Amino acid sequence: MPETVEDIEFRLLLEAVLRKYHYDFRGYSVASLRRRLRQARERLGCRTFSQLQDRVLHDPSVFPTLLSYLTVQVSELFRDPAYFRAVREQVVPYLRTYPSLKVWVAGCSTGEEVYSLAILFREEGVEDRTMIYGTDINPEALRKAEAGVYELDRIPLFTENHRKSGGKSSLSDYYTAAYGGAVFDKNLRRRTVFSDHSLAADEVFAEVQFVSCRNVLIYFDRELQNRAVGLFHDSLSHKGFLGLGARESLRFTRHADSFEEFDREERIYRKRGDR
Numbered sequence: 300m301p302e303t304v305e306d307i308e309f310r311l312l313l314e315a316v317l318r319k320y321h322y323d324f325r326g327y328s329v330a331s332l333r334r335r336l337r338q339a340r341e342r343l344g345c346r347t348f349s350q351l352q353d354r355v356l357h358d359p360s361v362f363p364t365l366l367s368y369l370t371v372q373v374s375e376l377f378r379d380p381a382y383f384r385a386v387r388e389q390v391v392p393y394l395r396t397y398p399s400l401k402v403w404v405a406g407c408s409t410g411e412e413v414y415s416l417a418i419l420f421r422e423e424g425v426e427d428r429t430m431i432y433g434t435d436i437n438p439e440a441l442r443k444a445e446a447g448v449y450e451l452d453r454i455p456l457f458t459e460n461h462r463k464s465g466g467k468s469s470l471s472d473y474y475t476a477a478y479g480g481a482v483f484d485k486n487l488r489r490r491t492v493f494s495d496h497s498l499a500a501d502e503v504f505a506e507v508q509f510v511s512c513r514n515v516l517i518y519f520d521r522e523l524q525n526r527a528v529g530l531f532h533d534s535l536s537h538k539g540f541l542g543l544g545a546r547e548s549l550r551f552t553r554h555a556d557s558f559e560e561f562d563r564e565e566r567i568y569r570k571r572g573d574r
């Protein structure tokens with residue numbers, strides 16, 4: 300298909316974002332990125348991507364709004380409870396054997412996945428030997444993650460998810476209602492660190508025994524998925540675990556052979572010992 304003017308403007312906009320703000324979206328899957336950029340264009344009252352590019356280049360205060368469209372911030376505590384049940388019942392027994400444990404939650408958004416794992420590790424008695432690193436590229440999301448405050452009207456869903464994940468206590472043990480929100484226990488933050496890291500631009504993060512990267516690869520094209528999974532592979536220690544989202548898989552990535560399927564249904568993989 301011949302390139303349309305909008306195709307050209309779309310590419311130039313991504314190039315401008317990279318050069319001016321150092322965020323690289325060139326390897327994201329085009330259809331959904333373009334749809335979200337059209338929404339941003341409308342919200343910011345621009346007729347074309349070129350106009351949007353002009354705004355973004357000349358008015359830095361516009362960039363955070365654009366970034367909120369470029370990145371999708373949907374998350375839940377214990378999202379897909381069966382995944383967390385599998386982590387609890389099948390992965391933790393292995394993790395328990397390590398004297399110290401590092402976990403990387405890549406693309407942690409506003410922190411729900413990190414708090415879910417922190418609660419789960421406390422319930423399973425491995426919290427004290429565990430460090431959880433939550434990383435993302437969206438600074439606003441990372442700020443919310445650090446604050447650990449969620450809207451009260453989300454709590455019934457979180458409570459139900461926690462119960463279905465095999466939760467051994469009441470979720471209400473982990474938060475207090477204040478200032479119109481649920482403020483999560485600061486002690487859960489003792490063994491967690493949130494930081495800026497891009498799967499598209501940065502290098503290996505740290506040596507870890509478990510990577511949980513859920514609902515992030517789905518936004519990447521094949522090449523960028525390969526890059527991200529390569530980083531996970533290089534970060535994971537011998538026989539480390541990798542958990543993906545419900546609609547994600549290693550099947551078509553370059554590194555598929557370096558992992559074995561540990562729980563096919565819940566998309567949990569284990570790095571092969573010989574790779």
Ligand SMILES: C[S@@+](CC[C@H](N)C(=O)[O-])C[C@H]1O[C@@H](n2cnc3c(N)ncnc32)[C@H](O)[C@@H]1O
Pocket residue numbers: 370371372373374375378405406407408409411412434435436437440496497498499500512513514515544
């Ligand atoms: C849909 S959220 C997933 C949140 C959480 N993992 C979950 O499953 O509930 C996707 C997250 O990936 C982040 N993200 C997008 N591109 C990224 C990149 N290149 N490196 C790291 N994180 C990225 C977004 O900012 C967003 O917070």
